[in-house]
Amino acid sequence: YVTRAHGESLAQLGQFVEAIEAYEETLALFDAEDERQLSQEIAPGAAPEAVTAVTDHSRIQIERAYTQLALGDAYVGLAEATREQPPPAMPEPISQLHKLRDLVVFLLSLPLLLYMSLYLGRRVWHPRFWPILLNLDWIVARLFVSGAHQYKQADRLLEQHGEPAEGVAADEKLAYLYLSLNDKQQAETLFRRLLDEAEAPLGSYRRLSVNLGLAQSLLSQAEPEAARHYAEATLPEIAQYEDDVLEARARVLLAEAHLGLSANDDNQAQAAILHFERALALYQPQNDAIRMTEIADRLQSIAQNELLDENQQEAARRVATAVSDFTYPIRYRHPATVIFRRAIFILLAIVIFVLPLYTITLDTGSLVSPAITFQGREFVLWPALIIEELDVTQVDLAAENLLDVPAVGNTAAPLQFRPAVADAGLAVNAVPATDTGVALQFGVYLVLGYVLLSTAVGIAALIFTPLHSLQRAGQGRVRLNKRGLTVAEKQMSWQNVNEMIVADLKLIREPLHDESAFALNSAEAQIVVPGNTARYATVRQRSTQFLPNSLPSQDWSYRLVRSRMGVWYIGTVAFLTILAFLGSRFPTLLNFDFPLTPYSVADVYPYFYLGLFVPPLWAFVLRPLQIRQHVYQHNRLAWWAGLAGLFLLLLRLGSLFFPWFTMPDIYPSLGILLMVGGATHAFWQTRIPRSQPLAYPAWVRFGSLFVALLTFVVMGTHLWREVSSYHFLIVGNSLRDRSLLETESETAVTLT
Structure with a gap:
């Protein structure tokens, strides 16, 4: 009992890992006591003893169940401390983009869903569960399912013995x-079941907690009227218990419910502000900085809502001034899972580039088909070079015999060329892969490989990540006040800030948390606010409010979809799809030359893959290299890009420039040039902050410069040779096709 009480005190202090260890020790002590009691009962000749409440088997099982409940609370508490627990609020309208995002997250999280379904059941496969996967890490998921496992085990023991x-x-x-x-x-179902329990009715205090839980679940399902009903009913009874935290929670739920109803009634917003004000007053004595910050942010959003009148906006601003220190938790993300997800996106881009090359090819060839016929007459050979394939049965041999041809004894007669060009040109056909099942098999292998690899990475993270490191990471906070900014243990005064740098990666509109950040520079140091900070956009907005408007800033943010590179990439995918269809159904359409050029659509087909090659290389290598020149001083991206380019250079030389992809084979050389050049540029330009010396030593910079010059000479020469050779091939083919279409007289004029 003492050990369990010690664990409860540790959990209240936020030391969840130590509390977990204490609870596990308590369970071991209960098991030992239970075994000792059973051994005494079955021992021969044992003296009868009075069975106390402590040694009674049923009582021990009940105490064990309560210990497991506390252990489950510790697991869940640690999970919530390492991730953002969003405040209760009305859900945002779900758009088609949100559904598409959730589908992508679902596909990327298949192994994690398999793991969670073992403990939480089949409901994790329902689409309404997918949004939670967006920022859920394997380690955090393990904590949640461990808590659920302990709850379910405790429930079975209590139903059996309690x-x-x-x-x-x-x-x-x-x-x-x-x-x-x-x-x-599911939460609403369980809460209603508890309220309707007839055999074991809830006590008055527990009923208050369940009512508030039901109100929160209803509010999250866009039912503000029902949420207000359940939350409002708890206020009179909460006052009897004088529980400030429970009342503050009820006030926040009521405020959010009133905001949900404010679209039809302007007075609801004023009621919400009053409830927020009361909740803020209740949280201040508790020194709950995170909850106070959440209320201040909600009041700020009310003050910026143009649909409300000026008096309500001013009231929201006035109440929000009670909070001067703002605290935001930093979500935990295991580095291995973040790196693995980046690698998956890069691999997907490579697959999308390579797959069309090996499944659809444009088979180009000449319609010129020589057919040679022989006819012997006085040892005279009569060859005829014709353009269309001749059927021997249709040749008029009598007409041939009437020709007056001078014989030259037993020597061969002079050759006579009789071109009969009916049609000539370039035949283009989109030829599918010989085995149409290859692409499907390849896709299945990719999915299975991803599931196995992701599972292996997740299990390795679970095994090799101690909970103590997770707890330390979960204590990360971003704090803002009038004095300055604090991220974890690093501080910077607003007066020392001389530059702001923003580097957000957005899929469409919203920043991707693991790939976004903004930084503040002083003359000597830099402080970085990561994108996985809770309400990251609000943190950046608040930071700018403390900084002067004239502060220099740089914005290196970029989008993957709604950008020129994104449009180029998506347009290329669509164009290649259309091209494959046209080539298989209407091949002659691909044979027309562009005006004033010898090139046709089929001729420039290899260059279309630039749209599948350059945008991913820019998004995953070149742009991040530019960003790392200004943010993240100790990153290794430049090293990885440079070494990858050098490895490909050696591999290219070792293969003696054997074609890898298309003809002309420009993509390996182009990729090597861009990676080596981008890494060299990063080695020479990185200085964080800009007033400091260059980040990389001289031997790294000059060594990379030598490798870059060597790469430029070798790969640049090869790239130029490939492009120019292909150009002369296309020009030669064009001249050949035009000459075959000319008549005898036109050919004679051309030759003269």
Whole structure:
């Protein structure tokens, strides 16, 4: 009991790992005591002893169940401390882009779903569960499922050995766990089941907590009226218990419910501001900086809402001034899972580039088909070079015999060329792969490989990541006040800031948390706010409010989809799809030359793959290299890009420039040039902040410059030779096709 009490005190202090260890020790002590009691009962000749409540088997099982409930709370508490727990609010309208994003996240999280389904059941496969996967790490998921496992084990023990009222103790905790995982429907089901329990009715205090949980689940399902009803009903009874934290939570739920109803009633916004004000006053004595910051952010959004009148906006601003220190948690993301996801995106881009090359090819060839016929007459050979394939049965031999041909004894008669060009030119056909199942098999192998690799990475992260390191990472905070900015243990005063750098990677509009950041520079140091900070956009907005408007800034943000590179990439995919269709159905359309050029669509087909090659290289290598010149001083991206380019250079030389992809084979040389050149540029330009010396030593910079010059000479020469040789080939083919279409007289004029 003392050990369990020690664990409870540690959990209240936020030391969840130490609390978990204490609870596990408590379970081991209960098991030992249970075994000792059973051994005494079955020992021969054992003296009868009074069975106390402590040594009673059923009582031990009940105490074990309560310890498992506490252990589950510790797991869930550590999980919530390492990720952002969004405040209760009305959900945003779901657009088609959100559904597409959730589908992509679902496909990328298949191994994680398999793992979670072992503990949480089949409901994790439902689409409404997918949004929670967006920022869910393997380690955090393990904590949640471990908590659910402990709750379910405790529930079975209490139902078997405890009173009916004790049997529902785990249901409330499970309901809140599902609410944390954004499974609102399951949480609502459990909360309603608890309220309707007839055999074991809830006590008055627990009923208050369940009512608030039900109100939160209803609010998350866009039912503000029902949420207000349940939250409002708790206020009179909460006042009897004088529980400030529970009342503050009820006030926040009521405020959000009023905001949800404000679209039809302007007075609802004023009521929401009053509830926020009361909740803020209740949280301040508790020194709950995160909850106070959440309320201040909500009030700021009200003050910026143009649909409200000026009095309500001013009231929201006035209440928000009560908060001067803002605290935001930093989500935990295991480095291995982040690197693995980046590698998957790069591999996907490579597959999209390579797959069309090996599944659809444009088979180009001449319609010129020589057919040679022989006819012997006085030892005279009569060859005829004709253009269209002749059927021997249709040749008029009598007409041939009437020709007056001078014989020259037993010597051969002079050759006579009789071109009969009916049609000539370039035949273009889109030839599919010989085995149409190859692409399908390749896709299946890719999916299976991804599932196995992702599972292996996730399991390795679970095994080799100690909970102590996870707890230290979960204590990361971003703090802002009038004095300056603090990220973890690093501080910077606003007065020392001389530059702001923003580097967000956006898929469409919203920043990708693991790939975004903004930094503040002083003359001596840099402080970086990572994109996985809770309400990252609000943190950046608040930071700019403390800085002068004239502060120099750089914005290196970029989008993957809504950008010129994104449009080029998507347009190339669509164009190649159309090209493959036209080549297989209407091949003659690909044979027309562009005006004033010898090139046709089929001739420039190899160059179309630039749209599948350059944008991914820019998005995943070149642009990040530019960003790392200004942010993240100790990153290794320049090293990795340079070494990858050097490895490909050696491989290219070792293969004696044997074609890898298309003809002309420009893509290996182009990729090597860009990677080596980008890494060299990063070695020479990186200085963080800009007033400091160059980040890389001289031997690295000059060595990279030598390698870059060597690469430029070798790969640049090869690239120029490939392009120029292909150009002369196309010009020669064009001249050949035009000459075959000319008549005898036109050919004679051309030759003269």
